[in-house]
Amino acid sequence: MQVNNTEINGFLIDQFNQHGLEVGATQGICPLCSHSRKPEHKKAKCSSYDWERGLGTCHNCDKSYQIHTYQRKGASEKVYARPDDPTIKPLNKKVVDWFASREISETTLRALGVDYGPEYMPQTGKKENVIKFNYYMGDQLINVKYRDGRKNFKLYKGGEKVFYNINSIVGYKDCIIVEGEMDALSLYEAGIHNAISVPNGATLNTNNLDYLDNCIDYFEDKEKIILAVDQDEPGQALQRELVRRLGAEVCYIVTFDDCKDANEYLIKYGDTALIQRILKAKPVPLENVTTFNDIEDDVSDFVKNGFKPGFQIGLENFDRIFSTYTGQFISVTGIPSGGKSDFVDQMVVGYNQNYQWKTAFASPENQPTYLHAHKLMRKLWQDMPRKDDIGSDKWKRIGAKVNDNFFFIDMERYSLEAVLRKGAELVKRKGIKCLVIDPYNKVRDANAGSADVNVYTLEYLTKLEVFAKKYDVLVIVVAHPTKMYKGNDGKIEEPNMYNIKGGGEWYDASYHGLLVHRNYEKKTVKVKVLKVKFQNLGENGAEAHFTWEPNSGCFIPEAMPTMDPADKLPWE
Numbered sequence: 001m002q003v004n005n006t007e008i009n010g011f012l013i014d015q016f017n018q019h020g021l022e023v024g025a026t027q028g029i030c031p032l033c034s035h036s037r038k039p040e041h042k043k044a045k046c047s048s049y050d051w052e053r054g055l056g057t058c059h060n061c062d063k064s065y066q067i068h069t070y071q072r073k074g075a076s077e078k079v080y081a082r083p084d085d086p087t088i089k090p091l092n093k094k095v096v097d098w099f100a101s102r103e104i105s106e107t108t109l110r111a112l113g114v115d116y117g118p119e120y121m122p123q124t125g126k127k128e129n130v131i132k133f134n135y136y137m138g139d140q141l142i143n144v145k146y147r148d149g150r151k152n153f154k155l156y157k158g159g160e161k162v163f164y165n166i167n168s169i170v171g172y173k174d175c176i177i178v179e180g181e182m183d184a185l186s187l188y189e190a191g192i193h194n195a196i197s198v199p200n201g202a203t204l205n206t207n208n209l210d211y212l213d214n215c216i217d218y219f220e221d222k223e224k225i226i227l228a229v230d231q232d233e234p235g236q237a238l239q240r241e242l243v244r245r246l247g248a249e250v251c252y253i254v255t256f257d258d259c260k261d262a263n264e265y266l267i268k269y270g271d272t273a274l275i276q277r278i279l280k281a282k283p284v285p286l287e288n289v290t291t292f293n294d295i296e297d298d299v300s301d302f303v304k305n306g307f308k309p310g311f312q313i314g315l316e317n318f319d320r321i322f323s324t325y326t327g328q329f330i331s332v333t334g335i336p337s338g339g340k341s342d343f344v345d346q347m348v349v350g351y352n353q354n355y356q357w358k359t360a361f362a363s364p365e366n367q368p369t370y371l372h373a374h375k376l377m378r379k380l381w382q383d384m385p386r387k388d389d390i391g392s393d394k395w396k397r398i399g400a401k402v403n404d405n406f407f408f409i410d411m412e413r414y415s416l417e418a419v420l421r422k423g424a425e426l427v428k429r430k431g432i433k434c435l436v437i438d439p440y441n442k443v444r445d446a447n448a449g450s451a452d453v454n455v456y457t458l459e460y461l462t463k464l465e466v467f468a469k470k471y472d473v474l475v476i477v478v479a480h481p482t483k484m485y486k487g488n489d490g491k492i493e494e495p496n497m498y499n500i501k502g503g504g505e506w507y508d509a510s511y512h513g514l515l516v517h518r519n520y521e522k523k524t525v526k527v528k529v530l531k532v533k534f535q536n537l538g539e540n541g542a543e544a545h546f547t548w549e550p551n552s553g554c555f556i557p558e559a560m561p562t563m564d565p566a567d568k569l570p571w572e
Contacts, residue, residue, distance in 0.1 A: 021056070021067065025049060030058035032065055055171040064193055066170060081158030085141045086134065092116050095131065102182065103266050108189045112165060123152040133181045135164055135199065145181060145199060155199060161211040163196040166218060174224035176254075176278060177242065179235055183228070183262035190271035192278060195228075202229060202238035207356040209431055212245060216429045219246060226281045228254040230261050243284055244472050245428050252281035307536040311474075313350030317557040321542035322529050326433060328511035329464045329475035333500055335492055339525045339548065340478050340516045341366060341438055342375070346555050347476065348434050349379045352405050357433035357474075360426045362409040362419040364442040369408045375553055376402050384551040407432065416445040416460065420467050427471045435467070438478040441501075457502030461509040479506065497530050507531060512538070523547065525555060 019031035030047040037044070037060070046060040049067060056065050095116045096106050115132040128148040135143040143159035155161070165184050169175040176195040178184055179202055187195035199211050219225065225246055229235040243251045254277060259265040266274050285294045292299075301308075310323025324330060334340045341363070348359040366372040378384055380398050389395050407430060409422050419437065426432045437443050445460045468475045481499035484492050494517050497507040507513065513530035525546045532538035546555040 019056075019065070019067065021049060024051070030056070030060060030063075030065075032063055033058060033061040050171075062191070066167065078160070080142075080160040081156065083141055083144045083156045083159065086115055086117075086132070089115070089117075092129075099185075102186075102263055103271075104182070104185045104189055104263075108185055112185060112188060114185075119146045119148075121146065121148050121152050121154060123154075124148070124150070128152075133164060135159075135162055136167055137162060138167065143199065153200075160214055161199050163211055163215050163218075164199060165196045166215055169194045169196055169218055169222075173222060174226065175219075175222060176226040176228055178262055179229040179238065180261065180263075186263040186266040186274065187228075187278070190266065190274045192275065198238070202232075202234035207241075207358070207431065207433065209241060209245070212242075213430055222246075222250055224252060225250050226252045226254055226278060228256075228262055228278065228281075231256060232260070241431075245431055247428070248284040251284045253284060254278060254281045307534075310537045311351060311355060313347045314354050315346070315350065315544070315546075315555060315557050317546075318527060318544040321544055322512070322514070322532065322538040324474060324512060324537060326472045326474045327469045328533070329461075329468050329477060330512045330514060331497060331500075331506055331510040332476060332478045332514045332516060333481055333495055333497060333530075334516040334518075335484060335495060336480065338516055338518045342548075342553060343514075343516045343525070343527060343555060344436055344438060344476055344478060345375055345379060345553075348406075348436065349376060351434060351474075355433075356405075358405045358407070358426075358430055359434040359436060360407045360409055360423055360430075360432045361436045361438065362411075362414060362422075362443055363436060363438040364414050365439060369410055372408065373402055373406070376406055378551070378553045382552050382554065414443045416443050416463060419443055420463065423467065423473070424471060427473065432473065434474045434476065436476045436478075437464075438476075440477050440479045453502045454505050457505040458509060461505060465509070494528070524558065 021031070022028050026049055027045040028047055028049060029043060029045065034042055034044070034046065044060075047056050047058045049056050051067065056067050058064075091106060091109060091114070096109070099106070099109060099114075113134040113136065115134060117130065117132060118127045119130045119132070120126065121128045121130065130146045130148045133145040133147070134141055135145065142162050144156045145164070146154050146156075163177075164181050165188075172194045174194065176187060176192060178187065178195055178197045181197050184195045184197040187193075198209075225242075227239050227242055229239050229242075239253070256262065256265045256277065259268055262274060265277060285291070308325075310325055312319040312323045332340050332344055348357070351357040352359065361372065363372060366375075374385075377398055380401055381394070385395065407426055409419060411418060416437075419435075423432070423435045440460070445456065445463070464475050464477060467473065479500045481495035482501040483499045484495060486492055494515060496515065497503055497510065497513045500506045507530075510531060511533040515526075515528040515530050517526045517528065518524075519526065525548055526543055527546070528543045529538050529540055532540055545558040547558060548554075549556055
């Protein structure tokens with residue numbers, strides 16, 4: 001088989017002409033059906049070949065297939081365990097019959113490499129006869145999903161998480177994402193071959209879709225991505241995160257009416273009805289246009305439960321006075337060396353520990369980058385790492401935590417437009433939920449030369465708001481005051497948002513404002529809420545006080561005055 005190192009559709013050709021077809025021909029035999037046709041038709045040119053896209057289409061069996069197999073251009077930095085490539089054996093009749101009861105044929109099982117055999121299952125503590133769903137990328141076996149008769153599942157230990165049947169979408173401008181291997185098999189059975197499945201179902205916590213990170217290159221050329229996930233709450237949470245990551249402009253939604261998923265729909269209504277259901281996928285609701293149907297669930301939830309709780313950083317005294325939602329931005333100010341950047345680091349570490357949020361930093365003042373990474377490492381370590389710690393299990397664990405959850409945007413010259421473009425890319429490729437700009441005056445907007453500082457400031461903050469809403473990200477922007485005044489005692493007074501250049505716009509446009517102020521005499525740090533847009537999220541003017549632990553760089557809450565449990569805070 002010929003090997004070729006050229007690139008097609010953003011992928012390196014791993015194996016060229018895997019079916020041994022006539023190179024360069026536009027028509028020829030079909031590798032899927034020609035061998036089974038009558039002798040007089042075996043050599044009939046029933047297939048069209050598209051070498052550029054790497055796809056073939058048969059006019060006899062009406063199926064599409066890949067001419068090439070592909071390999072990702074960027075190899076993962078992580079080292080994963082790889083399962084041994086199996087020798088696919090004839091399937092057990094019991095297995096074939098079980099799949100047949102789910103309307104899945106043996107032909108489909110073979111086409112998607114489904115296997116059967118013994119495997120140790122931790123849920124039962126012994127070897128079980130299991131179904132094996134083999135996960136390939138190109139011609140490499142990347143992972144295996146095991147399922148026993150009690151509906152226990154496991155993935156290959158240490159294996160890379162990728163989409164099931166990911167090879168099938170290469171060369172297509174559209175694809176379908178489902179929530180389970182059975183659903184991918186069901187769509188293949190119905191004649192839809194460019195369907196892939198998430199490897200581990202859906203959960204309410206969708207902040208770590210590592211399989212999407214590992215496969216993001218496969219979606220770069222997609223013009224239409226159909227999401228056909230389960231209709232339950234975890235499935236809908238998965239759907240929302242996929243839309244956020246892949247882009248609402250290319251996503252379409254399928255619902256299954258009275259059925260849970262594609263397989264149930266296939267069993268109940270048949271393959272033709274399933275195809276029609278996929279063809280009737282509806283685009284994500286129009287941007288900038290909202291109807292009651294779009295938000296009815298949110299309205300119902302608000303009527304039943306009131307305001308949703310805001311996200312908190314995990315420091316008790318601060319959490320009592322401040323929380324936030326995503327899709328908003330926070331302005332943080334304070335005098336130079338007052339602890340602003342350090343407290344922002346504390347915030348994003350807290351969001352990561354509480355909600356697994358990933359953060360990107362555009363921090364020209366937190367340079368060199370390795371020192372910033374070291375600051376984050378100290379907070380997670382809860383101490384100062386020593387020389388003897390290098391290479392230890394704890395060092396590797398926390399290093400991996402920083403590597404996987406915090407991303408540093410390094411540029412020779414920072415511009416707001418470039419930072420937001422990179423932020424959008426990191427939403428898509430890494431799933432970030434927080435973007436930090438520190439400080440704003442060193443991440444300049446294209447209109448920085450505007451003579452009207454208020455106009456410039458408003459345009460800058462509007463771009464932050466648009467980005468935050470579009471990608472459902474929390475943006476934290478650090479802004480130095482330009483005006484600082486001394487009091488009668490000769491000490492610099494605490495600044496507020498009006499002390500920032502263009503201050504009126506900062507106060508009006510920001511969803512929230514925080515002051516971080518260090519008291520050098522008492523060796524304490526005060527964080528004051530300067531503004532909360534929604535009073536259910538905090539208390540204007542409230543303060544939280546901390547000591548700063550120098551080894552870890554962590555903020556330690558000072559003792560809070562006792563409160564009667566019956567006492568409500570002002571916004572409660």
